[in-house]
Amino acid sequence: MELDTSNPANREAQNDHPPKHGGWITFPFIIATSACLTLGNAGWVSNLTVYMIEEFNVKRIDAAQVFNMVNGSISLSPLIGAIIADSFLGCFSVIWISSFISLLGTVLLTLTSAISSLRPQTCETGSTACPTPSKFQLAILYAGLALSSFGVGGMRFTLTTMGANQFATTKQQSIYFNWYFFSLYASAIAASTAIVYVEDNVSWALGFGLCAGATALGLVIFLLGSRFYRHVKPEGSPFTSLVQVFVASIRKRKVQISLKNEDYYRGHVNGIQEEVAATPTRSFRFLNRAALIAQEDIAPDGSISNPWKLCTLQQVEDLKTLIRIFPLWSSSIFLGTPIGIQTSLLVLQALTMDRHLGPHFQIPAGSMLVFESFFICIALVLSDRFLRPTWQYLTGRPPTPLQLIGLGHVLNISSMAVSAVVESMRRQSAAMPLSVFWLVPQMALVGVGEAFHFPGQVALYYQEFPASLKSMATAAVGMLIGIAFYLSTAVMGCVRRVTGWLPDDIDDGKVDYVFWMLVVVGVVNFGFYMVCAVLYKYRNPEKAVESGGSTS
Incomplete structure (x- = not known):
């Protein structure tokens, strides 16, 4: 989801948004949504290990591993949310759908703590004679964890992006980011103290119920601000472009790499060739074949006849950039x-x-x-x-x-x-x-x-x-x-x-x-x-x- 708003005038013209949309009027809705959803999520994640040990009689190391899996799902699902938002639905739809899914999962977790038949009989923590949860009980628990994890993960970065899209200048975005991250950490601190205390000392059902209530409130607040948001239309997933470069370079693997700049396709806008790099870079030269022009690759209007056989030189260089940064990323x-x-x-x-x-x-x-x-x-x-x-x-x-x-x-x-x-x-x-x-x-x-x-x-x-x-x-x-x-x-x-x-x-x-x-x-x-x-x-x-x- 694009955070770069260096040219807001062009972006608004492209997406045909009235000037009244976006801006600081959307700020309280975005920040309140972020705070409530984080409060609802962190309230059960922080105490998940203890809940599984004390209420589901799960072995301690197993509970710790489930905790890691849940956090992994929360962190990986934003990628799925970003792809769906960019390619199909846009940020607004992904956020409210993901928030609703998270709410369903939190309600299931609340039910496991409130209905005794949805969890095994209690016993002394650490005892070897503790009854293990049934398959049905585990199914309800894991369904709640899965829905909550993927729901909150799907909207996490998408909400960040949508908030940034409401502002036209880098300075405004900077102020927004500072308050956004502050709301995240402040809500996480509140959840890890107040809600966790309720779960440990009052009632698990009440604690999880507070998490569900906070998630529902965040969803309502977000929807109330819908008439003020600036909506950026989905423009397609960048992953398709990367795959096209790989496919095109493989399909042209027998073509000899040319040293002439004019043999490489740079793209056209309104019939005019785009100004890109003068020559393709020498690193990962086998990918340069994807931009080599063959007679059948160009349509009469100068556009690409088949994007899976010919890519722009910019697409090729973009993929090379990702390959170069991959070692740093992997470390x-x-x-x-x-x-x-x-x-x-x-x-x-x-x-x-x-x-x-x-x-x-x-x-x-x-x-x-x-x-x-x-x-x-x-x-x-x-x-x-x-x-x-x-x-x-x-x-x-x-x-x-x-x-x-x-x-x-x-x-x-x-x-x-x-x-x-x-x-x-x-x-x-x-x-x-x-x-x-x-x-x-x-x-x-x-x-x-x-x-x-x-x-x-x-x-x-x-x-x-x-x-x-x-x-x-x-x-x-x-x-x-x-x-x-x-x-x-x-x-x-x-x-x-x-x-x-x-x-x-x-x-x-x-x-x-x-x-x-x-x-x-x-x-x-x-x-x-x-x-x-x-x-x-x-x-x-x-x-x-x-x-x-x-x-x-």
């Missing part, structure tokens, strides 16, 4: 995988530690995840107000996106090392449970690291992706997070089969060994990232410097 998968493992194990650690805050209050285990969001918010503010100006003062320019991502790698590795040390202390103090606040330093490090590498990746992909593929820039980040969570589930499963480090009762295992393993993986992956970063050349170095320190 971030193992940046997110340790975070997924750490996050899922954190709740299990918290369940075994002293969570008392004073004589009468006990912190819910699921609420410990709020510290990550808290430190992300703090680090984002400090990064904009202090790090970037200081870095620019010392070096003469702000940090580039690659430097921000690299700093995130280092902090992530440090967080895993601290996790290993704290876990070793926790196991050795089983007679007198360690305070749960020993988990805060590792959450602080991973939160600060995310505040650097997440904006760095958004800035890198958004500035480096070709203009025709901007819709993939934000989706690329979601794909990273989703793949990382799925991979974290696979890694935990592999560790369980090969070693004895992750039994159901982590007190009998060696979770600290898992964290040290992640440190080693992180160091190796950081080395791979450094090689990719040194070899990578920005398409536009000036923009890389300008956007390096921006969190929006």
Whole structure:
């Protein structure tokens, strides 16, 4: 979904929108929708591990793996939402349909907590004699999780894009992004504290009911603003263009590559040839065949007769750009995988530690995840107000996106090392449970690291992706997070089969060994990232410097 509004006049003319649509009148509807939907989603995700352990008698490590799968689905489904919005329905329809699907899933989760026949009989947590849930009970639970996950994921980035499309200038978009992300983190913090407390201390049914109510309210607010929104018509999926280049280059694999510039098709608009790059680049030369002109490829009006046999030179160069950036993108998968493992194990650690805050209050285990969001918010503010100006003062320019991502790698590795040390202390103090606040330093490090590498990746992909593929820039980040969570589930499963480090009762295992393993993986992956970063050349170095320190 296109976020680039550098030429709003042309865009409005193209989509025939009256000037009264869009602008700041849509701001409260978008922000309120974002806050409510995030509140409804984070309220059950944060405490999902505890819910499955206590109410469905699921083994602890299995519950942690389900938690990772849910987060992976939430992170991957925005890509599906982006494709559907770009190709068929547009942002507005995708958002309200996805929100409704999420609401249905949250209602199912509420029913599993409110109707005793939809969950197994309760027993003492950790007991080996606990009855397992039936296939029907698991089917209802997993259906609720699937609907909620794919629903909220489908609208997440789509809502971000639609909000940006309401504003005509970069400055207005910047203000919108700041408030949008603030509403996300603020709502996540509220859900991870207030709603999780209700679930743990009052009623699971009431807590999940609050999540369903917040989701319904967000959907209603979004629909109420429909008469004010600026709607950008779907223009087709960029993935089709990429596949066409591959197909055309394969179909012309026997054609000799020409050195003459005039032999390559650059496209026509109203009969006039587009001005693109003077010559095709020499890298990945086999793809250049897709733009080689054959007599039967051109229609009488100068257009392409078959887009699966001839592509524009710009299409070819766009695909090459994605291929060049792929190594950098892939290095971030193992940046997110340790975070997924750490996050899922954190709740299990918290369940075994002293969570008392004073004589009468006990912190819910699921609420410990709020510290990550808290430190992300703090680090984002400090990064904009202090790090970037200081870095620019010392070096003469702000940090580039690659430097921000690299700093995130280092902090992530440090967080895993601290996790290993704290876990070793926790196991050795089983007679007198360690305070749960020993988990805060590792959450602080991973939160600060995310505040650097997440904006760095958004800035890198958004500035480096070709203009025709901007819709993939934000989706690329979601794909990273989703793949990382799925991979974290696979890694935990592999560790369980090969070693004895992750039994159901982590007190009998060696979770600290898992964290040290992640440190080693992180160091190796950081080395791979450094090689990719040194070899990578920005398409536009000036923009890389300008956007390096921006969190929006």
